Amino acid sequence: MLLYNSAVSGNCYKVRLLLAQLGLPYETVDVSVVDRSNRQQLLGDLNPALRVPTLVLDDGRPLGESNAILWYFGEGTDFVPGDRYERARTLQWMFFEQYSHEPYLAVVRFWLAYSGTPEKFADKIPARMKGGYAALDAMEQHLAERSFFVGERYTIADIALYAYTHVAHEGEFDLDPYAAIRAWLERVAAQSGHVAIDA
């Protein structure tokens, strides 16, 4: 398999983490998340959204969207619940991640730590920080009485939300008030086969 990958992208890290925990081998092609000028050439035929991660299966079929790739490899394993309601709840938290979490925590992190031009985004940062803290508040409320997001065990919903939460400090988010999130981050990092984002 071939993963169009960015080392710093949390969305790509999700896929690398699950494939490591499943013991599945793959090769990577590095794609810049700053200079996007070659995206059409690299990904135009594989993923009309022109985003990474994009995965090409052994038979040549492409798959895009980090959380859809997690589902593809997670279905039928312990990483996706078998129960119908818990499966939908897993997806609920993954859609929450892409709609209410990533556009805030990941984007501020990118602007401040990886864009090379953080000053260009100064005006936009307060609104994105506010959205990020709203997402963290929702996670904290949910985790206050739970060990993991769904079914009291580690699933791809945890992988999806871990990716950008555990590097939230790179976007200058302060996790000190979020005791339940911090305990959950430690539980995720302690899972068998865990690899770091810069592994």
Place this chain on the structure above:
Amino acid sequence: MLLYNSAVSGNCYKVRLLLAQLGLPYETVDVSVVDRSNRQQLLGDLNPALRVPTLVLDDGRPLGESNAILWYFGEGTDFVPGDRYERARTLQWMFFEQYSHEPYLAVVRFWLAYSGTPEKFADKIPARMKGGYAALDAMEQHLAERSFFVGERYTIADIALYAYTHVAHEGEFDLDPYAAIRAWLERVAAQSGHVAIDA
């Protein structure tokens, strides 16, 4: 079942459309998408994201995120493919919808047609229009050689993308150049049991 619903929300319409096509009965509670002051009171215990649609199943268990609700009811029916790759592709387009489509087409539509204060958003509209057209370009490319988004038949991926595409004109998006999208919109509207957003 009880659906916390907004009549004008495309995300809520997705759920109403699938439940109609499956013949499943439900009751609704109307939630304003303009005055959000009662969201915590209404939804705080049901959905930490405080968004509609939120569905409460007959046994009292809540479910949030429109596309996760589609998956819950679609799994095991003709609306979700049985093949593993096609299931992941269905989710790929649903994550595309929430990340690359809804934040542009739905948000501009809301600002212009439903917020009551379109002038407040004038500065932000050009960037959101550009993102919306990028999403439409990706859809047009994919549909140029296909009848539906996945597996050449109608699935919940089509429902998810139909919801805000078929009312894109309310956000002043021009679909005239998108012949493949327009033909697909007609195919979706012709499906058995189809109901309109204002039905």
